[in-house]
């Protein structure tokens with residue numbers, strides 16, 4: 001039976017508590033303070049950085065002056081006031097009450113809840129073809145948001161684990177298997193402690209993979225968070241129109257890169273017609289995420305049709321290098337669907353083979 005709630009404060013197996021942190025919780029003499037080094041210090045620093053925005057990378061795993069300042073600030077905050085009887089200002093140590101508070105804060109970081117939801121998650125009526133494209137898209141937002149929120153939750157967990165592994169760390173936590181698999185499948189990014197990427201074998205798969213960096217995780221997270229914001233304000237970010245591709249052909253939906261707006265046309269409704277029977281709500285959610293990425297693509301690389309904008313159904317998708325994948329809107333849509341489902345959907349959601357140009 002664990003005494004802590006957060007995964008961060010577990011040991012390497014994930015099943016039991018970190019023994020040094022339990023000692024800190026149970027005995028005054030086992031408090032952690034200036035001069036301490038190792039995994040428990042790194043874990044305290046991770047909580048302080050996630051909860052209070054403390055920047056402690058320079059002292060990773062060492063309880064130095066910056067860590068001391070951050071601990072005092074944490075304990076002094078008006079909502080916590082983790083002071084001893086008679087104290088006016090917090091001392092420099094993490095003791096019983098502070099370690100308990102850090103655990104509870106970390107638990108909230110690890111379990112952010114369902115995230116923002118749009119004002120009215122209404123079920124799609126039986127005849128969506130009568131709705132305008134943007135109206136139908138609004139009705140699909142709850143499902144698309146569910147996927148985007150799952151992606152954000154998983155990436156935040158991954159960020160925490162990666163942070164732990166990058167420091168001078170004593171205990172190694174396992175990465176979440178679903179997240180690892182989804183990062184490998186859709187972004188060709190692999191954990192740096194996995195075996196070296198193989199050369200292109202008979203299948204050609206695996207060739208473009210590269211070890212993941214913290215900046216990749218931050219890049220993916222920041223874009224998913226921008227898509228989340230776009231969906232939450234869909235009343236102003238979704239508009240009706242007659243979107244066309246660059247050849248002038250009508251398409252279901254389109255976004256000018258980094259425009260913050262997605263235009264939906266009559267083709268978005270037609271997904272429910274008999275000739276598009278394979279296209280259902282999950283595929284419309286994939287279109288929302290795909291176009292959402294175009295709309296929030298700050299670096300405006302997702303419109304590169306040759307090397308970046310490759311459909312999840314295209315054979316080249318599996319061979320796309322990581323540096324292009326992290327700008328591919330189809331990778332975002334497919335990653336989000338993958339982590340919510342727990343596996344890569346087969347066939348993948350979206351508009352199917354030959355649907356490029358959306």
Ligand SMILES: [Zn+2]
Nearest residue numbers: 294329357358
């Ligand atoms: Zn596109």
